[in-house]
Amino acid sequence: MLAETASPLFRAAPYGVFAANALAALLVPTFATPLPFGGDLITLVGLLGLGRFLLALAGLDVGTAFGGIGASREVMIAALAEPALLLVVFILASLGGSTDIPALAASLGAGGLRVSLGFALLALAMVALAECGRIPIDNPATHLELTMVHEAMVLEYGGRHLALIEWAAALKLLVYFTLIAALFVPWGLATPPWTAPALLFGAIAVLGKITIGAALLALVETSLAKMRVFRVPDFLAVALMLGALGVLLLFFAQVFASEGL
Amino acid sequence: MAFALDLDRLLAGGLLLMSFLLLYQDRLGSLIDLFAFQALLLALAVSWQAHLQDAPHLLIAASLALIVKSLIIPGALRRIIARLGIRNEIETALSVPQSLLLGLALTALALITTARLTPAAAALAREDVAFALAVVLLGLLIMVGRRNAIAQVVGFMSLENGLVLAASGARGMPLVVEISTALAVLISLIVTGVFIFRIRERFDTVDVAALEPHQGERG
Numbered sequence: 001m002l003a004e005t006a007s008p009l010f011r012a013a014p015y016g017v018f019a020a021n022a023l024a025a026l027l028v029p030t031f032a033t034p035l036p037f038g039g040d041l042i043t044l045v046g047l048l049g050l051g052r053f054l055l056a057l058a059g060l061d062v063g064t065a066f067g068g069i070g071a072s073r074e075v076m077i078a079a080l081a082e083p084a085l086l087l088v089v090f091i092l093a094s095l096g097g098s099t100d101i102p103a104l105a106a107s108l109g110a111g112g113l114r115v116s117l118g119f120a121l122l123a124l125a126m127v128a129l130a131e132c133g134r135i136p137i138d139n140p141a142t143h144l145e146l147t148m149v150h151e152a153m154v155l156e157y158g159g160r161h162l163a164l165i166e167w168a169a170a171l172k173l174l175v176y177f178t179l180i181a182a183l184f185v186p187w188g189l190a191t192p193p194w195t196a197p198a199l200l201f202g203a204i205a206v207l208g209k210i211t212i213g214a215a216l217l218a219l220v221e222t223s224l225a226k227m228r229v230f231r232v233p234d235f236l237a238v239a240l241m242l243g244a245l246g247v248l249l250l251f252f253a254q255v256f257a258s259e260g261l
Numbered sequence: 262m263a264f265a266l267d268l269d270r271l272l273a274g275g276l277l278l279m280s281f282l283l284l285y286q287d288r289l290g291s292l293i294d295l296f297a298f299q300a301l302l303l304a305l306a307v308s309w310q311a312h313l314q315d316a317p318h319l320l321i322a323a324s325l326a327l328i329v330k331s332l333i334i335p336g337a338l339r340r341i342i343a344r345l346g347i348r349n350e351i352e353t354a355l356s357v358p359q360s361l362l363l364g365l366a367l368t369a370l371a372l373i374t375t376a377r378l379t380p381a382a383a384a385l386a387r388e389d390v391a392f393a394l395a396v397v398l399l400g401l402l403i404m405v406g407r408r409n410a411i412a413q414v415v416g417f418m419s420l421e422n423g424l425v426l427a428a429s430g431a432r433g434m435p436l437v438v439e440i441s442t443a444l445a446v447l448i449s450l451i452v453t454g455v456f457i458f459r460i461r462e463r464f465d466t467v468d469v470a471a472l473e474p475h476q477g478e479r480g
Contacts (some may be wrong), residue, residue: 113267115274122278234357238285241361245281245368249274252372252391258384261270 003156005063013058014157014164020051021168021175028178029102031202032190039101041089045082048131048175051168052078059153066145070152073229077137077149080236081130084123087243091120092183094250101182109186115261116253119246121184126239128176130232133169135221137232140169147226174210181209265313266385272306273392276426277368280399283419284364287351289342289411293335296415300330303422307429319429322439326425329443334418334450338411341454345461352408352468360406364399371395389430396423410460410467414453421446 002011024047027039052074059071089099095117096104108117130137138149145152154165182189188205190198227235253261279299286292304327311319341347355363375391382390400420404413421442428439457467464471 112263113271115270118271118274119278234285237358237361238281241281241365242278244365245277248365248369248372252376255372255376256384256387256391258270258388261388 001158003062003064006156007061010058010061010156011161013054013061014161014168016054017051017058018164018168018171020047020054021171024048024051025171025175025178027101028175029105029182029189030178031188031206032194032199033102033105034192035102041092041099041101041104044101044175044179045085045089048172049078049082051172052131055153055165062156064156066148066152066155069145070149070155073149074153077130077232077236080233081127081239084236084239084243085127085131087240087247088120088124088127091116091243091246091250094247101179105182105186105189106191108183109189116246116249117184119242119249121180123239123242123246124180124183126235126242128180129220130236130239132173132176134173134217136224136227137235139226142226147229149229177210177213178206181206181213185209265309269306269309269313269385270388270392272302272309273389273426273430275302276306276422277392277395277399280396280403280419280423281361281364283403283415284360284399284406285357287353287357289347289349289351289409290339292351292412292415293338293342296419297331297335299419299422300326300334303425304331306426310429314432316432318436319439321436322425322429322443325439325443326422329447330418330422334446337450337454338414341457342411345457345467347409347411347461347467351412352470353406354408355406360402363406364402367398367402368395371398386430386432390427393423393427393430396420396426399423408468408470410453410457410469413469414450414457417449417453418446 024044026037027035027044027047029035029039056071056074059067059074061067092104092108093099095111095114096107098104098107111117129135133140133150139147140150142148143151150169154162157165188202188209190202249261276299279295279302283292283295283299286295304323307319307323307326311317311323353360371394372391375387375394379387379390397420400416400418400423403416403419407413407416424442425439428442460469460472461467
């Protein structure tokens, strides 16, 4: 069932959103490196942004009040989360000397503990909470008009379209889980020549990492309250500040000629 | 050995992070929890320094930080809040983005100053001093940016955390310095406690803005 005001764009958007997120998922190594094609971090950010853009467009296209309010909130959050995410990419790229995710995983795994890397991890986790629409930014299970963001945008969808959108949202969450796992706990990734035990170990390792990540997410979601929409910029300002702090420390690491800052 | 130094930096970085979170937090209860956690990190950092420098007297400073700052002072502040029935929200003089930006600028200032002033010292000591200076400056910013007297006390205590971090990073700092700073902090807690009780009694609030009309030099 479709709204009368919906254009063909509304009908096509779920396929576009799913395609963008599925393509993004292909760029992140899960249990083995290297990937058959490049896994560039900036392409990944762009693809996820494309999916969000299509969804916001569909929310505006259908012409109901909820679609518009959801799209406007989604874009506000994205506009604040994206700079923080790019600062994280900047930190990782200057530490690892590349924006290619498998190469980054290899060089970060070989490096030691670094303070700026810790700040980057925190900032990325905060951005991931915002981008995936989890508590405290958005509640994926709510239908309360005061608070919903993602749900408001997709309120007019049903049937296979809604299924694709929900699937795409779940994929996005998985992309962030595997991205954090690949960059910050890059152990267990099978490297060529691939052997059966190494691949099996890699698969078990990634399953374990995702389970731990999911448990941490559940912990965060149950211990925090959903914040007011107008508090979201403050939350994301912290992520942005953490990213900027990491960049600052990296710059001064050269001044201090230090390996660990 | 590289791991040992990295861990030291990571703990100092954690202390700085806690200062930024103190700057962000606008609920009194969470503010005190964060302060207690910062003191715990400080105790870990100082005891790790004791291990690195093979200086057992630093362990005394670490246990002082653990007992006094992460247990006694937060407990005392919670009791004051409960007895006076102080509201959980903190009135701020600066918005969150403003104070975070100022905090970032102050951190940059601390890093630049340390880089300029200590070219001859070892890299690790310089970084410790830079982090400690940043924590001190952020503590001042917390005090400036809050109108709530309890939040100002927390800012002052976190400033003192930075001082202890700097003292533990410097080799050969005598124990008497650390004990006397810990004592000074306890005394200042008592003084500020009395201060908070008095302004609460007189003005029925702990918002220091209520004091402003009573300043003598005004107009």
